[in-house]
Amino acid sequence: MSITKEELEEKVRNREDLSGFDLSKGSYSGLNLVGAKLSGANLSESDFVNTNFSGADLSEANFSLSNLTGAILENTKLKETNFSEANLSVANLGNANARRAIFTKATIHNANFQKTNLYQSDFSNSKLYHSEFEGADVSFSNFEEANLEDVNLQSANLKGEKLRKAILKDAKLQNINLESADLSDVNLEGSDLSGSRLDRANLKDANLSESNLQGVDLFQANLKGANLSQVNFKGANLKNANFNAGGTWDMGLYHPANLNTANFEGANLETVNFDISNLAGINFKDANLKKVLFGTSEYYCDLSNANFENANLEEAIFRGVNFIGANLKNSILLNARFEGYDDYHLGKRYTNKIDRKWKSMIESSGIEKFYSPNHIEWV
Template identity: 35%
Template sequence: MANPQHLALLKKGAVSWIEWRNLNPNIEPDLSEANFAQANLRGAQLGRSNLFKIDLFNAKLIAANFAESNLSLANLAGSQLLETNLIKANLTGANLRNADFMGADLSGANLIGADLSAANLQQTDLGDANLIGAVMFRVNAIGANLNNANLSQANLNQAELIEAHFYAANLSKANLGEAHFTAAYFFRANLSFALLSGADLRWANLAKADLRGANLTGANLRGANLAGANLDKAHLNGTIMPDGSIVST
């Protein structure tokens, strides 16, 4: 449960909260399980805080700082997190459905098992993030940075990932069916045994990508760069290849 003193200070207002944090830099605020649904916490300084199971449903968190905070099992569904600092935050199992993360920094964040369905991740930095088993159904992550991220077994079905960057990312066994990856960057990415059926990979850079055992049935690879890619035992029935030809078995 939240520390009553910490809770009262935050509710008192931003000025009092910032003054207290500046005077007590070594204290980790405890706001676990607190209810801030629909609250306006724009620019709030909540870095290195215990926010376990906090309710921030539909809250305004624009430009707030949650760096290195524990937000595991938190409810941030529908919240506004534009330009928010979530560097190395723990969001394990968090509810992030329909949240707006446009321009937010989630680099190095732990999002194992988090639900990001229909979230806005445009221009979001998810470099080095841990997204194992994350639900990212129909997310809009156009132009997002996912370099070196771990997306193993994540569900990105029907996601918008146009021009997203996946350099050396791990997408093994991920569900990428019917996702849009036009001009995405997958250089040295691990896509082994990934489900890519019906995916749009036109003009994507898949050079030296690991596509062993991947299901590319009906995928569109027209104009894609497959130089040095490993397609051993990949399923290519009905796949449109870079030259426009269609694989038929």
């Protein structure tokens, strides 16, 4: 239907029902369409730059390929609305009801989605740089292969989220709910996830380098193959988490990962490399630590007061480790290796320091046959 800007504004002022109207391929920039009734309307390939839709009913409308830069969509009804390939940069969608809305391949730079209901919405392959989602409900939505760089998702509900191969570099993710979310292959480099829920989340092959996971719940999370370089795990719960199959845990000489008070109870840490980690007081009870390397040929690892009760340390390698105060009750040390090393720069030899009360248990546990008594210092 051919309609002028003035005619459209007048119809909206008169509260006419424009449901199902065809306004495609039109130019309606800067209009005042507050409270418009446009549910199911065809608004595709149109210009709505800086148009005010506050309080409008736009549910099931089609905005595909439209330009909504700077548009105001605050408090609108956007249920199942189609924004695929639209431009929503700098648009305000705060407090809108956008359940099951479609934003695939949309460009959404610096947009506002604060406290918006985006349950089961589809943002796959969209560009969302610097946008605000604080307090939004985006549970069970699809962000696969979306670019969420520097996005603010603080206090948002992302339960059951699909984020496979999404980019979340430098995103603000504090205190969010990512329970059971799919974060496989996601780039979370430098992100702040402190205080968030990631229990049962899939982080397989994710890049978490330099991220802040302080106080995060990672119960039963899958971290196979994840890059955990220089991550802060202080106070994190990693009970029953799975780190198996060659994850990258490069602690770094000058910026080691912070694992202070982290809980690894029951975690599968098979083949993980704890280079120069400070693991003092960490709970490894019932954990699978088979073939884990503690320490390197150059730097030591502090395991003082750590709890290894019932842990599987089969074929683990200890190089100059401090075990003073550690609990090794009922741990499995079959074919474990205790190695010392010489620091030629400092002219110092490092050995594994272990409480004497564990001497008979360790010596009778079937440790690697080429282990040398000189590699353990009983204290």
